[in-house]
Amino acid sequence: MENRVEEKEQEQEEDDDVPQLNASTLAVLQEFLKEQQKVEEAEAEGGEFGMVQEDWRMSQFWYEASTSSTVADEIYFLSRRLQSEDSSSSPSPSPIACIACPSLYSQLKKSYPDLPVRILEFDERFSKFGDDFVFYDYNRPTDVPPTLREACQIVVADPPYLSRECLEKTVQTMKYLSKSPDTSPMMILTGAVQRENISELLQARPCRFRPLHSNKLGNEFMLFTTYDPQERLGGWEGDL
Incomplete structure (x- = not known):
């Protein structure tokens, strides 16, 4: 006991x-x-193209659904127009590159599954997207598969950081991927503070359309294009 x-x-x-x-x-x-x-x-x-949870430590902030849909619709419009203007005998369009904007990639695959889209991302969780995934570190701007060099009909980017260095290297990647940096459509989504830098580095102008994030970021965000969207995306804003 x-x-x-x-x-x-x-x-x-x-x-x-x-x-x-x-x-x-x-x-x-x-x-x-x-x-x-x-x-x-x-x-x-x-499902296969569903998003993972954003990680603020990697500067990840997903777009609101309305923003993803609007930009995806614009990309689809551009792709259709480019395809109709293409004089080559290729039966399928060239790839579309999404640099560090996985929520846009996901929306494109859901809305327009036939579009050939590649996602360039540092976060290897997105390897779930299979062959569409390309590991990308903006510190190595041209370290991408050689098959993508000067191969993409449209290039869209959302640089992970609001620094000139990050923007410069991202723009270098965009031009490296673009079929024709002087004429192929390029879009960049980033903070309004980068406005002058983008004008200098990419000769892109801001649209009246304002991208929004699901977590309601405090800093103003903008969408810049190297081409005239006319009435789409609200059109270009006035001259810088």
Whole structure:
């Protein structure tokens, strides 16, 4: 009997040594686990081209659905027009490159599954997109498959950081991928603070259409194009 009492006392002492969460901390943890479960369920429902959870540590901020749809529609319009103007005998259009804008890639694949789109991304979680995925580090602007060099009919980019260095290297990649940097359509989505740099580096102008993010970023975001969208995307803003 004495041994049993000692064992119970020992078990009680061991239980006392286990850290205990207070009620408020436990509630926060439970809420976090619920949100994680929702994200996992949403990713599963998204299927092959569903999104993963954005990671702010990698400067990832996904677009609102309306923004993704608007830009995807514009890309589809451009692709159709380019295809009709193409005098080559190729039966299929050249690839479209999405640099660091996976939510746009996902929307394109859902809305226009026949478009040949490649996603260039640093985050290897997007390798789930199979052969469409190309690992991309903006610090190595031309380190992409040689088959993509001067091969893309349309190039779209969303530089991960609002620095001139990041923009310069991203623009270098865009020109490297573009079929014809002087004439092929290029689009770039980034902060308004980059307006003058984009004009200098890419000769692109801002559209009146304003891209929005699902997490409501505080800084003003803009869409710049190297071509005249006419009435689409709200048209170009006035001269710089």
